Amino acid sequence: MLRLRELADHLGVSTATVSRALNDKPGVSAETRRKVVAAAQEMSYRPNAAARALITATTRTVVFAVHRHHFPLSVDPFYPGIMRGLEETLAAEHYGVLLLTLSDEDLRAGPGTLPVLQEGRADALVAAGPDIPPQFILAAAGRSMPVILVDNALRETAIPTVTADDPGGCRDATRHLIDIHGHRSIALLRGTPGWVSSDGRADGYCDAMKAAELEPRVVSVEDTTIATGAVALIEVLEAWPDTTAIVAVNDAMAIGAIRQAAKLSRRVPEDLAVVGFDDISWAALSDPPLTTVRVPIVQIGRRAGRVLLDHFEDVITVSSRTTLATELIVRSSCGCDESPAPVMNSSGPRRHETDHE
Amino acid sequence: MLRLRELADHLGVSTATVSRALNDKPGVSAETRRKVVAAAQEMSYRPNAAARALITATTRTVVFAVHRHHFPLSVDPFYPGIMRGLEETLAAEHYGVLLLTLSDEDLRAGPGTLPVLQEGRADALVAAGPDIPPQFILAAAGRSMPVILVDNALRETAIPTVTADDPGGCRDATRHLIDIHGHRSIALLRGTPGWVSSDGRADGYCDAMKAAELEPRVVSVEDTTIATGAVALIEVLEAWPDTTAIVAVNDAMAIGAIRQAAKLSRRVPEDLAVVGFDDISWAALSDPPLTTVRVPIVQIGRRAGRVLLDHFEDVITVSSRTTLATELIVRSSCGCDESPAPVMNSSGPRRHETDHE
DNA sequence: AAGGTGTTCGCAATCGCTTGCGCTATCTTT
DNA sequence: AAAGATAGCGCAAGCGATTGCGAACACCTT
Incomplete structure (x- = not known):
């Protein structure tokens, strides 16, 4: 060389x-x-990168950390998609992205035991997903390494964040059922409380219901899978047999609900309209095709990359919480026969951000 | 610090x-x-990693390179799964894994333009997928950086390789249709020739057919998606209307074929048995559930990690081509009513490898 | 003509670690 | 008892870049 x-x-x-x-x-x-x-x-x-890193104390490398069981998710390449967006924008500036999959053990032990985070091998940490515990994140942030959260958020901290507009997306979906199809008895299938995405989506549903002066009907289950979606539907129909429409906090649960509905010989969408969230690749392929809310997966990663690049460029940011718009994808599971033009999230692209200097 | x-x-x-x-x-x-x-x-x-890297000329980092459009694949987190396996085993030895997604432009320009590969930031390159051109791989290998291929192979080179047993898996699937269900008129739906996985699977199908003294019926299409699977099925039925069973080189094509069969009002599996390949998460959820061949995705990554670790430990390997066993997952799309115990690939785990010293 | 200002460039220190070589002390051998 | 072998440890020279500081030079200003 x-x-x-x-x-x-x-x-x-x-x-x-x-x-x-x-x-x-x-x-x-x-x-x-x-x-x-x-x-x-x-x-x-x-x-030579090492020589440069030694004297500049900077490596042009960022770590993308995610729970090991969620990379990939069993049903959907959500975090890989984010990582790809991150890599795309960082690579353009000659930055590299290190993958770090965290086992439960790692999460318990904290960032202190992870060589990749301890030996000055990275300039920043992107932590993805709501199941990285706050204490882990705070410990990492405490070591003077910049941290940024994607698909997660921490109240009462200044840690930058990039998320999809979960409340807005779910509000739009619920509103669609109310305004376009005239449903009045709409139930929400939601997952583990405490996860920001689930919480946000539930909030959006409740907002829309209250705005229409309807009573929210919420069923919570552990985990958000096809199996739990089916279980949740059963609970809904037991509690409120007159339910005519279902909002699920993700597509897996929605698909579970649709399959369960078939077993109970309720036709979708005639007897029961169903909408999901995420727009995973199989949403379009389910039977009937699933109306859902598309979350801009790759864009989340890209935006996270941009935030980091700004940071490295010494653009001092006091606080940065970015919310990316979702998009309602109308298919037939909600009763729409043919797909009209996609409806943009009414809230539009938003960025709550305070730049200083 | x-x-x-x-x-x-x-x-x-x-x-x-x-x-x-x-x-x-x-x-x-x-x-x-x-x-x-x-x-x-x-x-x-x-x-300090940089100081150590400077003097040892070694970074404890490997690059995982994959075509940008394939990370993730639209339908399946195949390469993310491999990457996770790789990361798991390398992390245990304090190695990090850098993601590098390659655009068509990158592939054309070659490895010379990629900072991550040029600045001594990594000790090895893991190139994933059949669409990284040989010249790119050879150029990278030429720069005295160890290269290892996963889900790909290069004839006439000593580049280490980790793949699934594509021929064996497809042979087993085909045999299952012949031996258990007595099919005689079995067609293969295959994708782009030249891709090692497609080729290998096609070979396995042909082997099984010839061994049973049956005439192979092969339809090739560009790309291996749900859409092309449907198209391929149409072609098959035009050419050989008496076809009773279909082997598809991947699950997406198999699902496309099943959907097309429904449109042509052929019942699956009664009128037409279908088997796929990959066992993507939706194979079990299709209607009917898809009989398919499971490829050990994460294990491919793990094995690649092991091969690299051996290399770093100065275990000098003259040549190393690892083939991992697949597993036939029997579901109802081939006519089996209930799933018997899974049948192991008859070839079993294999490793063609010559260790020296 | 002397001094001031500004630009361009080289010297050498430095980043934090590894490692060849030499020194000392202890142990073994004849 | 003298000589050689061995083990344990420290000195100091790197690894390949960046950067503060001063030297050299050209160009103005008084």
Whole structure:
């Protein structure tokens, strides 16, 4: 491998000059800079990352951390999609993304035991998903490593966050059932409380119901899978037999509900309208095709990347909580015969952010 | 951050001794070693990765490269699953895994333009998938960076490889249709020729057919999606209307075929038996549930990790081509009413490998 | 003509760790 | 008892980049 020294000797200048020329630092004449850049290009010189990292204390690497059981999710490549978005935008600036899958053990032991986070191998941590415990996140943030959360949020902290507009998306979906199809008896199938996405979606449902002066009907179950979706539907129909429409906090539960409805010989959407959330790839392929709320998975990752790049560029940000718009994807499981043009989330793209300096 | 120097001063020994003690190098008494290790633990000392990398010319990092459009695949988290397996086993030895998603442009330009591969930021490259062009792989391997291929292979090279037993799996699936269900008119739905997985699976199908003295019926289409599966089925039925069973090279095509069969009012499995390949999460959920061949996704990644670790441990390997066993998962789309115990791939786990030294 | 200002560039220190080599003390051998 | 072998440890030289500081030079200003 060609070293800086050799390039400098070849040009008859000092390493200092070459370094400054290549890094766009002042103190080099335009003429010299041109020559240096040309020679570097010509001889295909690449700076050694380790040497640079040693002195700049910066690695151009960020860690993407996610619960091991959720990468990928059994049913959907949600976090891989986010990671890909992150990698796309960071790679453009020559940053790399390290994957770190966390076992339950790791989460209990905290970030102190993870070499990747401890040996100065990364400049920042992107923690994905609501099941990374706050104490883990705070411990990582405490070690003066920038942390940013995706598909998660922590109240009472200044930790930057990128999420989808869960409340808005679920509000739109619920409203669609109320306004377009005239449903009055709409139940929510939700998962584990405490997860920000589930909570946000539940809030959106309740908002829409209350705005229409309807009584919310909520069933909570552990986990948000096809199996629990089926169970939740049974509970709903026992508690409120007159229910005509279902909002599920994710597509897996919605599909579970649809399958359970078939077993109970309730036709979807004639007897029971169903809408989901996420727009996983199989939503379009279920029978009937599932009306759902698309979350901009890759864009979440991209935006997280942008936030980080701003941070590295010394754009000092006091607080940064980004919410990305969702999109209602209308298919036939809600009773719409043919798909009209997609309806944008009424709240539109939003970014709550306070930039300073 | 605590430096080696400070630890050494604290103990009243030299940095050399501390370094040797911590790295299990000879030249330190058991007693001193004990003390050093204890103090390091106590003061939670972590070596600086950059400094170490600079002198050892080794980074404890490997790159996982995959085509950007395939991470994740639209329908299935195949490569994320492999990456997770890779990360799991490498993390145990304190190695990190960098994700690199390659655009078509990157693939054309070659590895020379990618900072992550050029700046000495990684010790090895794991290239995933059949659509990374040979020239790209060879160029990367040429730069004295170890390369290993997963879900791909290159003839006439010594590049280590980890793949699933595609021929074996497809042979088993085909045999199942012949031996258990007595089918004689079995067609193969296959995708783009040249992709090792597709080719291997097609070979396995042909082998089984020839062994039973049956005429192969093969339809090739571009791409292996639900849509092309449907198209391929139409072609099959036009060419051979008496076909009673279908082998598809992946589950997406199989599901496409099942859906198309429904449109043509052929019942599955009564009029047409269908088997797929991959066992994606939705195979069990399709209607009818899909008989398919499970490929050990995460294990492929794990094995790739092991091969790399061996390499880093200076286990010199002349050639290494690992084939992992698949498993036939019998569900009702092939005509089996209830699922018997899963049938192991008859070829069993195999590893063609020549270790030297 | 002397001094001031500004630009361009090189010297050398530094980042935190590893490791070859040499020194000392202890142990074994003849 | 002298000489050689061995083990344990420290000194100091790197690894390949970045960067503060001063030197050299050109160009103005008084």
